[in-house]
Amino acid sequence: MEQYSFLRSGLLLAFTILYLVKPAHAQVSTEQLRKHIFTLASDKMKGRGTGSKEVNKAAKYIEDKFQEYALQPKGENGYRQSFVAKVTRVAVKDSIRQSDNIIGLIDNGAPHTIVIGAHYDHLGQGYQGSSLDSLGVGQIHNGADDNASGVAGLLELARHYSSNNLTEKFNLLFIAFGAEELGLLGSKYFTEHPTVLVENIHWMLNMDMIGRYNPKNGLAIIGHGTSSKFPAIFEGLTSDIKFFVSKDGNGGSDQTSFYKKDIPVLFFHTGGHEDYHRPGDDPEKIDYESLRAIIELEIKVIDRSMEQPKMDFIWTN
Numbered sequence: 001m002e003q004y005s006f007l008r009s010g011l012l013l014a015f016t017i018l019y020l021v022k023p024a025h026a027q028v029s030t031e032q033l034r035k036h037i038f039t040l041a042s043d044k045m046k047g048r049g050t051g052s053k054e055v056n057k058a059a060k061y062i063e064d065k066f067q068e069y070a071l072q073p074k075g076e077n078g079y080r081q082s083f084v085a086k087v088t089r090v091a092v093k094d095s096i097r098q099s100d101n102i103i104g105l106i107d108n109g110a111p112h113t114i115v116i117g118a119h120y121d122h123l124g125q126g127y128q129g130s131s132l133d134s135l136g137v138g139q140i141h142n143g144a145d146d147n148a149s150g151v152a153g154l155l156e157l158a159r160h161y162s163s164n165n166l167t168e169k170f171n172l173l174f175i176a177f178g179a180e181e182l183g184l185l186g187s188k189y190f191t192e193h194p195t196v197l198v199e200n201i202h203w204m205l206n207m208d209m210i211g212r213y214n215p216k217n218g219l220a221i222i223g224h225g226t227s228s229k230f231p232a233i234f235e236g237l238t239s240d241i242k243f244f245v246s247k248d249g250n251g252g253s254d255q256t257s258f259y260k261k262d263i264p265v266l267f268f269h270t271g272g273h274e275d276y277h278r279p280g281d282d283p284e285k286i287d288y289e290s291l292r293a294i295i296e297l298e299i300k301v302i303d304r305s306m307e308q309p310k311m312d313f314i315w316t317n
Contacts, residue, residue, distance in 0.1 A: 028156050028295045030288045036152035037211070038283045040120065041144035048143060049124020050085050050179045051097025058120050058151075062102045062176045065155050069162040071104030071174060074195050079104055083189040085179035089129030099178035101186045103195060106161055106172040112310055113171040113196050114302060115204040115263075116157055117187065117254055118150030119180030123277060130181055132277040139279040144286055146276065149211030151176060153268075153295050160299060169306045170202055177254050180208075187254035191261050203227065203264040203311045205298065206255035213270045213290035218242035219297075220269045223249035227264035227311045233304040239297040241290055248316045262313045266301065268294060 040048070040058050048055040063079045075081040081101040088095070099121070105113075122143030123130055131137055142148075158174045173196055177186035191198070203226075213219060218241070224230045225247025234245060249259035255267040270290075275281040305311070 028160065028292045028299075030292045032156060032159070033152045033291055034283075034288055036155055037144055037148045037286055040148040040151060041142040041281075041283045043140055043142065045142070047124040047126075047141040048120065048122045049128055050087070050099050050121050050182055051094065052124055055099075055121055055178070059100050059102055059176070059178070062120060062151065062155070066102065066104035066158065066174065069104075069158050071158060071162060072107050074103040074105040074173060075101065076193075076195065081190065081193070081195065083178070083185070085182050085185045087128050087182060089182075090127070092127065097179075099186060101178055101190055102176040103190075104158065104174045105196075106168075106174075108168045108171050110168070110170045112200050112202045113173050114202045114305065115173045115175060115258065116154060116302075117175040117177055117204065118154040118207040119147050119177040119186060119254055120151045121178055121181055122146060123181055126279075128182070130277055133279060136279040141277065141279050142282050144281050144283040145209045145211040145270075145273070146281060147180070147208050148283070149209060149286060149291060150207035152291070153207045153210055153298070156295050157298065157302075180254055184254055184257055187257035191257045198261055198263070201258070201263050203266070203305060204255055204258040205302065206253055206265065206267045207298075208253040208267065208269060209276075210268050210270050210294050211286040211291050212273050213241060213287045213294070214273075215242060217271050218244050219294055220267075220271060221245045222252070222267040222269065223247075223255060223259070223265040225249070225316045226259060226314055228314060229305070229308045229311050230264070230266070233301060233308065237297075237300060237304070239300075240293045241297070243297065250317060262315075264311045264313050268298065270294075
């Protein structure tokens with residue numbers, strides 16, 4: 001009986017410790033990723049075109065998640081930073097449209113801040129331009145990969161860092177950009193009207209189309225040459241997925257706006273596919289396990305970057 005009592009007491013102590021001591025991080029959840037993408041890229045969202053009721057619903061969804069994760073509002077009106085966007089690629093009657101960046105902060109009382117971003121708008125039903133399917137104009141362009149996948153990554157990173165019970169050495173600023181599809185307008189507006197000091201930004205991570213991983217090509221991480229610190233950050237870095245780095249920080253997505261302000265950047269991207277800017281970019285086609293692995297890789301990169309002093313900037317062009 002004494003041996004049994006000792007064993008039972010030991011098991012009780014072990015379970016008590018497991019209950020009281022929370023894990024050091026929130027595990028990246030494929031279930032959460034799927035939920036975010038199926039919500040943002042559902043037919044009910046009608047393609048999240050800039051200025052639509054549906055893109056505002058998407059903004060509210062992100063805003064609610066930021067509040068749930070206890071991020072500090074860091075827009076100009078709560079989480080929101082509003083700006084005027086203009087459709088220029090095609091002639092439409094309602095070319096002037098209101099848009100919003102959704103901005104939340106994990107304030108660790110640090111002198112410098114890492115910016116993590118992804119755009120949440122898409123093409124609506126193709127009437128605002130940029131659809132690559134001439135017969136698809138008028139159909140919903142769900143934009144599951146472009147860029148509900150990036151927003152899902154943004155939200156999972158926010159959940160991870162807001163629940164890891166650590167006070168990081170850097171603040172973390174999460175931004176869901178509006179009107180990217182009209183010419184990077186949301187990120188341009190933020191960098192011209194920043195809600196944190198630009199000179200205090202350590203570096204910027206951007207996610208745009210990270211949901212259609214192709215093992216033959218691998219994950220592209222663009223911007224490796226924009227700071228002398230990135231080679232050390234990536235040295236010996238491993239992942240369940242294949243990835244490669246390239247130097248240039250310019251072009252393609254919202255990291256460009258930061259790069260043009262002399263801020264080091266990394267752009268995570270799984271490449272183009274047959275559904276890019278077409279009605280077939282649907283949630284069922286996302287590779288959720290690879291998406292999870294990409295976000296886990298990003299966490300490694302972010303954590304390693306916190307071991308570096310303030311990042312220097314290198315112009316790669």
